[in-house]
Amino acid sequence: MSSHVSTRRNSLRALSVGAAVVSVAGLSMAGANAAPRTPAQLTSSIASHESHALHGSRGHNTTTEASNWSGYAATGGSGAYKSVSSSWVQPAVSCTSQNTYSSFWVGIDGYSQSDSGLEQTGTEADCINGRATYGAWWEVLPAAESAYSVTVRPGDHLKATVTNDGNGQYTMTLADSTEGWTKTTHHAGSQGVNGSSAEVIAEATQVNGQIAALSNFGTVNFSGATANGSTLPGSSDEIVMENFNTGSVKAQPSALSAGAFSDTWRNYN
Structure with missing residues (x-):
């Protein structure tokens, strides 16, 4: 060659x-x-079937057991709480074929058996038809939650605040510093509210009137929790989510320290 x-x-x-x-x-x-792929987002149709009232609570020593809440509630007399705030990192959910739901929020009222009202705002992480679905919302009982038309992704940094403005009016603000949005809703409070509690909660959402299976959200980390502008008291009631029929713990908070705690998923039901 x-x-x-x-x-x-x-x-x-x-x-x-x-x-x-x-x-x-x-x-x-x-x-x-x-660009990162946007996961499925909460729709108004889904939100219209969801609600967040406390169900089936009972005291046990220094801990309250509840069917659908896990976290902390600061308690006091009527009118004790005018505001509540906390930050958290949106957790990711692990999905199977089972439909499951979880919510993360702050709220005023609703913890005492004599207080059926609740004003709140937060996010959720659901598994619907095997697909992870995330979203943001606000709610004033007895109405169902109302969805915000925004994007929420796992790992987003959220901050939520609920404030009693007086004259029966409340302001609910939710901000996602990762996505760059803030949503604020002004609304009349629930009828008969008394402001005796302020909560920071992970929840098994009520869907169509029934407590849904709890999404496997792993662990959600709350920080900067305040009530009336001061750090959430260390004396706040600890709330553990439990299935009263089986005794199974569904979600459990860590110790509250300087307004911070983590809440960990344990079981679906």
Whole structure:
């Protein structure tokens, strides 16, 4: 074979290899720069079937056991609490074929058996038809929750605040600093509210009047929890979510320290 033919073939091989490297590098860059896939989001249709009232609570030593709440509630006399606030990181859910639901929120009222009202705002993490679904909402009982048309992703940093403005009016503010949105709702409070409690809660959502199976959210971390602008008291009631029929713990908070605690999923039901 002549030397100039051999040299030409070697040059062509080098060009081919170089083109392949550039192509692979380009694909890698495209993948790195691609926007993260948006998970399924809460819709108004789904939200209209959901609610967050406390069900089946009972005291046990220094802990309250509840069918659908887990977290902490600061308690006092009528009118004791005018505001509540907390931050958290939106957890990711692990889904199976089972439909499951979970919510994370702050609220005023609703903890005492004599107080049927509740003003609240927060997020949720559900598994619907095997698909993880996330969203944000506000609620004033006895109405169902109302969905915000926003994007919520696992890992987002949220902050929620509920404030009694006086004259029966409340302001509910939810901000996602990761996605860059803030939603504020002004609304009349529930009838007969007395402001005797302020809560920071992980919940098994009520769907169509029944407590749903609790989504496996792993652990959600709450921080900066306050009531009336001061750190949530260490004397706040600890609430453990439990199935009263089986005794199974569904979710449980860690110790409350300087307005921070984690809440960990244990069982679906």
